[in-house]
Every structure is written in structure tokens, then in C-alpha cells.
Amino acid sequence: MRIEEKKLAEIVGELTLDKEQLREIACALRFDMELALQGREASMPMLCSYIGMPSGQESGEFLALDFGGTNLRAELIRLKGGSQYEIVRIVARPLVTEEYNLVNGSASREQVFDFIADMFAELLEGMEHSTYYLGHTFSFPSKQTDIYNARLLVWTKEFAIPGVEGEVVNDLLAEAFARKGLDNIRIAAVINDTVAELLAAGYCWPDTQIGSIYATGSNNCYMERSAYVNRPAAIINMESGSFDKLAPSRWDVMLDKTSEKPGRQRLEKMVSGRYMGELLSLIVQDLLGLPERPGFTAIDMSGIMSDDTAAAGAAGKIISGRIGALEPGEAACIRDVTEAIAIRSARLVAASYAGILWHLSGAGQIAPQHIAIDGSVYEYMPHIKENLQKGLYEVLGEEAAAVTPMLLKGGSGLGAAIAAAVASKEL
Ligand code: GLC
Numbered sequence: 001m002r003i004e005e006k007k008l009a010e011i012v013g014e015l016t017l018d019k020e021q022l023r024e025i026a027c028a029l030r031f032d033m034e035l036a037l038q039g040r041e042a043s044m045p046m047l048c049s050y051i052g053m054p055s056g057q058e059s060g061e062f063l064a065l066d067f068g069g070t071n072l073r074a075e076l077i078r079l080k081g082g083s084q085y086e087i088v089r090i091v092a093r094p095l096v097t098e099e100y101n102l103v104n105g106s107a108s109r110e111q112v113f114d115f116i117a118d119m120f121a122e123l124l125e126g127m128e129h130s131t132y133y134l135g136h137t138f139s140f141p142s143k144q145t146d147i148y149n150a151r152l153l154v155w156t157k158e159f160a161i162p163g164v165e166g167e168v169v170n171d172l173l174a175e176a177f178a179r180k181g182l183d184n185i186r187i188a189a190v191i192n193d194t195v196a197e198l199l200a201a202g203y204c205w206p207d208t209q210i211g212s213i214y215a216t217g218s219n220n221c222y223m224e225r226s227a228y229v230n231r232p233a234a235i236i237n238m239e240s241g242s243f244d245k246l247a248p249s250r251w252d253v254m255l256d257k258t259s260e261k262p263g264r265q266r267l268e269k270m271v272s273g274r275y276m277g278e279l280l281s282l283i284v285q286d287l288l289g290l291p292e293r294p295g296f297t298a299i300d301m302s303g304i305m306s307d308d309t310a311a312a313g314a315a316g317k318i319i320s321g322r323i324g325a326l327e328p329g330e331a332a333c334i335r336d337v338t339e340a341i342a343i344r345s346a347r348l349v350a351a352s353y354a355g356i357l358w359h360l361s362g363a364g365q366i367a368p369q370h371i372a373i374d375g376s377v378y379e380y381m382p383h384i385k386e387n388l389q390k391g392l393y394e395v396l397g398e399e400a401a402a403v404t405p406m407l408l409k410g411g412s413g414l415g416a417a418i419a420a421a422v423a424s425k426e427l
Contacts, residue, residue: 001329002288008333011283014249015340019394021247022351026395028245029355033238037228043244043266047237049195050147053202053223054418056083062424063123063132063185064416065116065173068139068157068193069216070094070376072102074119076132077417083203085414091123105160112161113176121180131184133424135416138169139193139217141239147423150190156241157217157274158260189419192237193374194221196415199235201372201408203418208370210356211411214349214384215375217241218272222356240352241268251282267352271345273298273377283337284323288330294322298377304338305382339383346384350391357396357403366399372408379407 017025029044036042059081066073076089093115095102102112124132140159142150152165164172170187177185191199198211198221210222220240227233244266248256252270255278256262259269269275277297285293300318307314316331357366378384385405392400 001327001333003330003333007287008336011287012336012340015337015344017247017344017347022347022354022391022395025246025348026351026354026358029240029243029352030358032243032245033355033359037224037231037236039228044242045141045143045153045239047141047192047239048144048231049191049221049235049237050144050232051189051191051195051199051419051422052234053206054199054422056203056206057081058203058418058421060421061088061132062417062420063120063134064413064420065120065134065136066139066193066196066412066416067116067137069412070096072116072119073413074116074123075413075417076123077413079417079421085203085417087410087413089123090413091119093119103159103161105162107161109161109163109172110176110179113172114179116173117176117180117182120177120182120185124182124184128184131186133186133188133420135188135196135418135420135423136170136173136190137193137196137412137416138190139213139219139412141237141242142169142190142192144190147189147191147419147426148187154261154264156261156265156268157272160260186424189416189423191415191419192219192221193412193415194219195235195237196413196419197221197372197374197408197411198223199415199418200411201370201406203414204408205370205372205406207368208372209360209367210353210369210371211235212349212353212371212373212378213375214272214373214378216272216274218268218349218375218377220352220356222360238356241265241272243267243352246270246348251279251286254282255279267348271348273375273381276341276345276377277301279341280334280338281322283341284319284334287333287337288323290323296322298381301338301342302381304335305342307335342381342383343387345377346387347391347394350388351395353388353403353405354392354395366396366402368402369404371403371405372411373405374408374411379409 036046201208304315312331
């Protein structure tokens with residue numbers, strides 16, 4: 001075997017966060033949140049979303065656009081009031097395929113927004129006579145001045161579509177609808193995917209105060225009930241992926257340096273699906289002294305960890321598919337590294353929830369509540385759910401019993417429809 005036991009133990013040790021470190025990170029995150037809310041320098045921007053929690057009684061048919069994950073989704077959603085809804089129609093397309101890549105800058109912004117407009121033309125075929133309000137879930141840090149106007153601050157998750165940073169994204173979308181003659185669509189609202197998740201959760205579980213995405217990217221929002229400097233009481237999109245009071249390993253530093261935006265999104269680069277596979281690749285390259293960086297993905301990691309046999313035969317197949325033949329014992333060692341990355345990710349996300357819960361409870365007790373979470377990492381990756389729960393108990397102690405993290409799927413679409421319902425009342 002090419003792997004020295006001592007080196008493996010060192011790597012796993014460097015990726016392991018103990019209870020004390022988790023508590024420190026949770027405290028630092030709360031401190032940073034509160035600095036930003038007071039308008040002071042902090043690593044998270046804490047962006048106001050200009051919308052509060054829904055009543056659950058919103059009703060009508062609305063369009064929803066989900067832009068910012070792996071797939072683009074155009075949906076027609078019927079809100080029935082009484083917390084009931086139905087997806088009437090949906091058109092979904094990947095942003096990246098073998099034939100095209102809409103995110104890496106090879107397509108112009110007009111091409112990207114025209115692609116989206118074409119999806120709505122398909123969605124509304126035969127329904128051109130009715131007018132619809134649209135809610136846009138745009139999952140990137142955006143500076144809003146109201147529920148419609150959001151300027152993209154900076155691309156994250158390695159997106160690099162030219163000419164969009166600094167622009168009002170809904171205007172770019174409206175221009176594309178105009179180019180395609182879709183004059184029966186009125187864009188009413190734009191929200192982050194975390195905000196959409198929280199709105200969707202508020203429609204079903206009214207005690208929810210935190211919405212979270214744990215997927216390609218990682219971010220949280222929460223309902224801020226007190227008005228801070230120049231901010232109304234509203235849901236705050238934290239952009240917690242940009243939190244940086246962390247203890248990065250050598251490989252986190254390396255990954256950051258070669259990323260699209262070095263220095264930014266430091267927490268996200270340690271926890272999210274877009275980056276965890278790259279971290280594993282860097283470490284395996286180092287561990288085995290490989291000439292090239294392998295191309296592991298988060299999906300590979302899930303596959304590797306799904307094999308819990310001592311021989312790690314199935315895991316070995318996935319690993320050798322990326323790096324060639326393995327010597328006996330190596331697959332199990334690489335699985336240990338994979339687990340250490342996943343467990344660290346879940347514990348860091350737990351620490352971020354704990355920081356928000358402390359902010360929300362102030363000097364009092366943490367109120368009983370759900371945390372609404374959507375995303376492929378939370379849904380599918382082995383070890384994530386249990387370690388998140390364990391991390392919450394380590395940081396919060398018995399108070400963690402008040403908190404129920406729950407998977408809520410499809411929040412991006414439902415939340416966008418709710419935002420459109422709320423916003424269109426004011427138009
Ligand atoms: C990135 C984006 C953020 C989004 C998250 C999850 O962190 O900056 O806006 O919520 O990914 O998609």
C-alpha cells in the first residue's frame with residue numbers, strides 16, 4: 001500500500017473539529033452576524049430580502065423561476081391557500097451538459113437569459129392569453145432595494161456569466177422576455193433560494209425561522225424580527241457561505257487559491273457539494289503522490305461512503321475509476337478521508353445553525369422550531385444528517401432538543417410563487 005498510516009492519521013486529524021472548535025465557530029458566526037446587522041465590517045453581508053413570513057393563505061397561479069443550482073426550472077404553481085399548493089406545469093433543463101455550458105462564461109448573458117425565456121415560452125404554450133406574475137429565485141448574493149430590484153454583487157459557486165455582476169437581474173430577465181414576445185409575464189419578485197426555502201417552510205410549518213440550502217452551494221437565511229440600522233424587519237439572506245472565521249486546512253487554502261474567486265466564500269468552499277469533491281481530489285493527490293489532480297465529485301463521495309464493508313470493494317471501484325488501479329487497503333483509507341471531509345462539513349453547518357439560533361434567542365431559551373433544509377448534500381450524502389444533529393447537540397447541549405432540522409424539497413419553486421403572490425398584491 002502506498003499510504004502511510006501516520007500520514008493518513010495526520011490528514012484525518014487536520015480535518016477533525018472538536019466540540020470546542022465548533023463552539024468557537026458558532027460564537028464567531030453570531031458575532032459576525034451582529035456586526036454586519038449594525039452596518040459594521042464583517043465577512044457575511046446579511047442582505048435584506050424585503051419580504052417577511054407568509055400567512056399561508058396566499059392563493060392563485062404564479063410562475064416561478066429557479067436559477068442558481070444545477071438545473072434551471074420554470075414552473076407554474078397553484079397556491080390554494082390553507083398551506084396547500086400544486087405544481088401545474090414544469091420545464092427543467094440542466095445549466096451544463098456535454099453540448100453546452102451556460103455558467104462558465106462561454107455563453108453570453110443574452111444567450112443565458114434567452115434560454116430561460118425559451119423555457120417559459122414552452123411552459124406557457126397554449127396559455128398566452130392569461131397574464132401571470134413571476135417570482136424569481138436567484139441564488140447568488142444580491143443587493144436589494146425592494147422586492148423587485150436586486151443587483152448581483154458577485155458570482156459564487158464558480159459561475160462566470162459575463163456582464164451580470166452589478167446589474168439588476170430582473171431587468172435582464174425582462175429584456176429577454178421582451179425579445180421573445182412574452183408580454184404576458186410580469187416579474188414581481190426576486191429572492192434568494194434560502195429565502196424561498198424559508199417562505200415555503202413558513203407556508204407548511206409556521207414555527208420555522210431558519211431556511212437553509214445545503215447543496216452545490218451553502219447558505220442560510222432567517223427571519224429577523226427587529227429592525228436594525230436602515231433595515232426593515234425582514235428575512236435576511238446571510239450569505240453565510242462567505243463566513244471566514246474558520247480554521248482551514250492546507251487543502252482548503254490550496255482549493256481557494258485556484259478557485260474562480262480566491263478569498264471569497266471560505267465556509268462554502270469547506271462544506272458545499274461544489275467543492276467537497278475537489279477537496280478530496282487534492283488530498284488523494286497528496287496522499288498517493290499522484291502527478292495529476294483526480295476529478296472526484298460529491299456524487300463520488302456519496303457512492304464511496306455508501307459502501308460500509310471492511311473490504312470497501314464498491315468504494316474501490318469508484319475510486320479506481322478516477323485514479324486507476326488501487327493496492328489492497330487503499331480504498332478503505334481513501335474512504336476514511338472522504339468521511340472526514342463529509343463529517344467536517346456537517347459539523348460546520350451545524351455550528352452555523354447554532355450561531356443563528358443564539359442570535360434569535362438572545363439571552364433567552366431557544367424556541368421550539370423546525371430548520372428547513374433543501375439540497376442534494378443534505379438529502380443524499382451519507383453521514384450528513386446524523387453528524388449535523390450531533391454537532392447541534394455538542395454546541396447547544398440539551399437546548400438542541402427544541403430544534404428539528406427537516407428536509408423540505410422544492411422550496412425554491414414554491415417560495416418564488418409565494419413571493420410573487422405577496423409582491424403582486426402591492427403592484
Ligand atoms: C451560494 C450563493 C447563495 C446561495 C447558495 C445556495 O452560496 O452565494 O446566494 O443561497 O449558494 O445555492
